[in-house]
Amino acid sequence: MIPRPVPTIEAEGLLLTPLSDSDAAAVVALSDDPETRAWSSLKTVRSPADAEAWIRERLARSDGMTWAVRDTDTGQLVARVGLVRIDEADRAAEVGYSVRADHRRNGIATRAVRGAASYGFAELGLARIILQHATGNRASCAVARTTGFAYEGTARALFDNGKGVRHDYHIHARLADDPAGRVPAPRAIEPVEIGAGRLQLVPWRPADAPDVDRAFVEPHIARWDGGPPWAGIADADRWLAARTTGWESGAMVSWSVRDSTTGRLLGSVAIKDLDRRPGTGVASYWVRAAERGHGVAGQALGAAARFSYAVLGLHRIEAYHAVANTASCRVAVRSGFPLEGLLRGSLRLADGVTDEHLHAQLATDAP
Amino acid sequence: MTAIAHEDVPAGRWLLRPPRPAEAAEALAMLTDRDVVQWNPAPAVVDEASARAWLERGRDWSSGGHATFSVVDPVSSRMLGNVSVHRIDREQAFAALGYRVAPWARRQGVATAALAAVSGWSFDRLGLARLEICHAVDNPGSCRVAERAGFRLEGTLRQSFVYGDGHRHDEHLHGRLRTDPVPLL
Numbered sequence: 001m002i003p004r005p006v007p008t009i010e011a012e013g014l015l016l017t018p019l020s021d022s023d024a025a026a027v028v029a030l031s032d033d034p035e036t037r038a039w040s041s042l043k044t045v046r047s048p049a050d051a052e053a054w055i056r057e058r059l060a061r062s063d064g065m066t067w068a069v070r071d072t073d074t075g076q077l078v079a080r081v082g083l084v085r086i087d088e089a090d091r092a093a094e095v096g097y098s099v100r101a102d103h104r105r106n107g108i109a110t111r112a113v114r115g116a117a118s119y120g121f122a123e124l125g126l127a128r129i130i131l132q133h134a135t136g137n138r139a140s141c142a143v144a145r146t147t148g149f150a151y152e153g154t155a156r157a158l159f160d161n162g163k164g165v166r167h168d169y170h171i172h173a174r175l176a177d178d179p180a181g182r183v184p185a186p187r188a189i190e191p192v193e194i195g196a197g198r199l200q201l202v203p204w205r206p207a208d209a210p211d212v213d214r215a216f217v218e219p220h221i222a223r224w225d226g227g228p229p230w231a232g233i234a235d236a237d238r239w240l241a242a243r244t245t246g247w248e249s250g251a252m253v254s255w256s257v258r259d260s261t262t263g264r265l266l267g268s269v270a271i272k273d274l275d276r277r278p279g280t281g282v283a284s285y286w287v288r289a290a291e292r293g294h295g296v297a298g299q300a301l302g303a304a305a306r307f308s309y310a311v312l313g314l315h316r317i318e319a320y321h322a323v324a325n326t327a328s329c330r331v332a333v334r335s336g337f338p339l340e341g342l343l344r345g346s347l348r349l350a351d352g353v354t355d356e357h358l359h360a361q362l363a364t365d366a367p
Numbered sequence: 368m369t370a371i372a373h374e375d376v377p378a379g380r381w382l383l384r385p386p387r388p389a390e391a392a393e394a395l396a397m398l399t400d401r402d403v404v405q406w407n408p409a410p411a412v413v414d415e416a417s418a419r420a421w422l423e424r425g426r427d428w429s430s431g432g433h434a435t436f437s438v439v440d441p442v443s444s445r446m447l448g449n450v451s452v453h454r455i456d457r458e459q460a461f462a463a464l465g466y467r468v469a470p471w472a473r474r475q476g477v478a479t480a481a482l483a484a485v486s487g488w489s490f491d492r493l494g495l496a497r498l499e500i501c502h503a504v505d506n507p508g509s510c511r512v513a514e515r516a517g518f519r520l521e522g523t524l525r526q527s528f529v530y531g532d533g534h535r536h537d538e539h540l541h542g543r544l545r546t547d548p549v550p551l552l
Binding site: 090092127128152154155156157159160171173175345348 | 459460461496497499519521522523524525526527528529535540542544546547548549551
């Protein structure tokens with residue numbers, strides 16, 4: 001049984017207490033932040049009346065527990081934390097939280113999540129608690145890892161944030177017998193810059209979204225991208241979040257390819273689908289229209305491949321391209337990725353299904 | 368939630384239709400199969416009467432929370448399996464899928480065809496944007512079916528569900544978006 005009202009818990013200098021109607025003004029302050037509005041159930045709260053409705057809704061939920069998180073010394077409400085979607089039969093729940101914008105970077109989320117999770121395991125007998133966050137929300141990812149919630153995967157387009165945009169979410173989970181401390185990201189790869197003559201390979205940053213958006217509307221890049229039609233800057237954010245996730249999960253290493261003197265964006269190179277046991281990966285690259293014809297793709301591919309052999313221990317890198325994409329074919333062959341085969345009807349593009357060339361390079365081939 | 372109207376959905380050589388009480392004997396045989404008991408248990412079903420009640424529950428789409436189909440051979444009318452769209456959330460345009468194949472209908476592509484058909488129906492008729500399938504990692508057959516039906520592997524959930532043996536098993540999470548390419552079957 002879920003106790004009502006929720007019990008008061010001490011959590012490393014914080015007090016987790018029941019919410020009450022007198023917290024309405026503090027809940028308005030909690031919701032008064034674009035991040036909180038974008039990602040949490042507090043998005044509807046603008047006025048004290050909204051806050052009272054939100055508090056009543058929380059208190060009435062039969063499958064959830066919400067705590068006001070207070071500073072032990074001042075008693076001030078600085079955050080909220082909750083166990084929601086508690087499934088007593090399945091012994092599972094989800095933890096969620098929001099921290100007041102002016103109280104962030106004090107470890108409040110970490111302590112509150114740890115307190116709520118410990119309560120869930122010890123008092124409710126839960127076997128598994130999940131923590132989900134939009135992939136762009138790096139702060140929540142850090143909270144999850146610090147509080148013992150291991151990364152398990154990325155659910156694509158899981159939730160609509162209310163503005164008609166669906167966001168990818170990381171799924172983290174902690175099991176009853178997992179340690180409460182920091183979870184190492186066992187397969188994570190540290191993002192590194194690589195200098196390659198006049199080129200500089202720089203791990204993508206969120207601020208690159210406008211550049212990515214401009215590149216993906218260039219016809220030769222859009223045409224060979226097997227994904228859905230490019231829908232603008234939100235797709236750029238999502239594309240970049242996937243690059244970040246790639247380093248974190250160890251599934252992909254990716255770089256923007258820049259002029260080493262001016263920093264101008266020339267193109268993109270990645271080794272994706274990394275599988276460290278057999279030691280394989282798949283190369284992917286594009287070059288902006290104005291920068292083509294100068295060997296940029298080949299040099300970037302060579303540098304990314306050398307990194308993958310030397311640092312990641314790969315022994316084989318494949319490259320696939322639509323047969324009609326002859327520029328990509330030339331890049332692969334000139335970079336030491338000989339043609340190995342023709343894959344019939346293996347790629348669906350906007351204008352239909354097409355055959356692909358398979359090229360590959362072995363570590364022992366590389367110059 | 369709004370009720371969902373009954374509908375038949377073609378699935379390649381087979382047909383998806385709302386379950387019928389007359390399928391009780393076949394449903395009982397399917398639900399007491401060893402593999403189904405382990406990986407997709409319906410523990411309430413122990414005889415034809417409880418099988419009939421299970422079919423009635425599957426046939427009742429009035430809550431709007433699920434749409435459950437029997438997979439049948441349209442010629443013989445024999446039941447070959449079932450497929451369910453459940454946890455339907457119209458606001459978040461989300462649902463989960465589950466399926467079973469009767470032991471007499473395995474290795475013919477029934478599950479893949481049923482999943483692909485019910486996915487298209489869910490995107491088109493329910494307006495959903497994301498569909499999920501979870502299956503035990505120890506049940507690799509389900510993984511191949513999900514991949515073939517266009518559901519990409521998105522993660523491995525640790526000890527996330529109690530299966531028929533009473534143990535918590537790791538599960539694969541697969542997702543398919545409305546915007547994902549339609550699988551070539």
